[in-house]
Amino acid sequence: MQLATWNINSLTVRLPQVLDWLQTHPVDVLALQELKLTDEKFPADFAVAGYHAVCFGQKTYNGVALLTKEPAQDVVRNLPGFEDVQSRVLTATVGDVRVIGAYFPNGQAPGTDKFAYKMHWLEAMREWVRAQLVLHPKLVLMGDYNITFDDADVWDPVGLAGTIHCTDEERTHLRALIDLGLHDAVRLFEQPEKNYSWWDYRDFAFRRNRGLRIDHILISDALKASATACAVDKLPRKNERPSDHAPVVLTLA
DNA sequence: ATGCCTCAGCTCCTGAGA
Numbered sequence A: 001m002q003l004a005t006w007n008i009n010s011l012t013v014r015l016p017q018v019l020d021w022l023q024t025h026p027v028d029v030l031a032l033q034e035l036k037l038t039d040e041k042f043p044a045d046f047a048v049a050g051y052h053a054v055c056f057g058q059k060t061y062n063g064v065a066l067l068t069k070e071p072a073q074d075v076v077r078n079l080p081g082f083e084d085v086q087s088r089v090l091t092a093t094v095g096d097v098r099v100i101g102a103y104f105p106n107g108q109a110p111g112t113d114k115f116a117y118k119m120h121w122l123e124a125m126r127e128w129v130r131a132q133l134v135l136h137p138k139l140v141l142m143g144d145y146n147i148t149f150d151d152a153d154v155w156d157p158v159g160l161a162g163t164i165h166c167t168d169e170e171r172t173h174l175r176a177l178i179d180l181g182l183h184d185a186v187r188l189f190e191q192p193e194k195n196y197s198w199w200d201y202r203d204f205a206f207r208r209n210r211g212l213r214i215d216h217i218l219i220s221d222a223l224k225a226s227a228t229a230c231a232v233d234k235l236p237r238k239n240e241r242p243s244d245h246a247p248v249v250l251t252l253a
Numbered sequence B: 001a002t003g004c005c006t007c008a009g010c011t012c013c014t015g016a017g018a
Helices: A011-024 A112-136 A169-179
Strands: A002-007 A029-035 A052-056 A064-070 A074-079 A089-094 A098-101 A137-144 A182-184 A215-220 A227-232 A248-252
Touching: A002 A052, A002 A098, A002 A137, A002 A227, A011 A029, A052 A089, A064 A089, A064 A098, A064 A112, A074 A098, A074 A182, A112 A137, A137 A248, A169 A182, A215 A227, A215 A248
Parallel strands: A002 A029, A029 A098, A098 A137
Antiparallel strands: A002 A248, A029 A064, A052 A064, A074 A089, A089 A098, A137 A215, A182 A215, A227 A248
16 A cells, blocks of 8 residues: 655646656555645546545645545544634545545744644644544554654754744654654655755755755554555656655555 | 745735745
8 A cells, every 4th residue: 555645736736747646656545735726626637547536625725635546434624623714634544544634834933823823733633643543543644744853854954943844842743743653654764865855946946955854654553564665756846847845655565 | 135936816916835
């Protein structure tokens, strides 16, 4: 079984690239973030490509989807108990795996309202994952986390110290998710040096590999032994009109 | 540099992303 996550920064613009990518990477589950469209505008093309789709869209901002080869079961939108007008989370069962696809808040900058929202959202996500793990030991939490684990995830850890994605507060929340019994799947396997998943559109950041690793796949204890590979696929970032994020792919035996 | 690039929309500028 293969699962992947990809922030595609507008499904309208990136649809052909997603379809192309699925042809060469026929994963069982693809979690998409930042669709930037409403459910009514979600394209039918994925059905033609052999995928079931669950969309939780939003106009202009956010919006997430789960593309699955098998129909997704027991779908939950957003974080129960956490009132939110923003569409950021889809949870569903695919086969015997509980999958959570999420677009974590950006947070803008420490001290802002958006940062405070991010902190509250992270707390709600932690409680949701804690509760889901009790019911579903085989769990995958993947998406655009907008948080780096540590300096190894940052192209300029000195210059970016304490800035958004790199603050102690965000990283404490990320470690709290790990402490629920999850594992950073990418780090279970040997990786290239300076292994990032996002690069700014500006300043030729991708060419210079000035990036951040902020897209993650976390897997539960019960899945750890079956994980055989996990890596960032940088190739789509070389497309003509790329998303600023690259997909991350997990393989389970 | 409150900049750089990209996307959506109250579209030719602004807000947001990260």
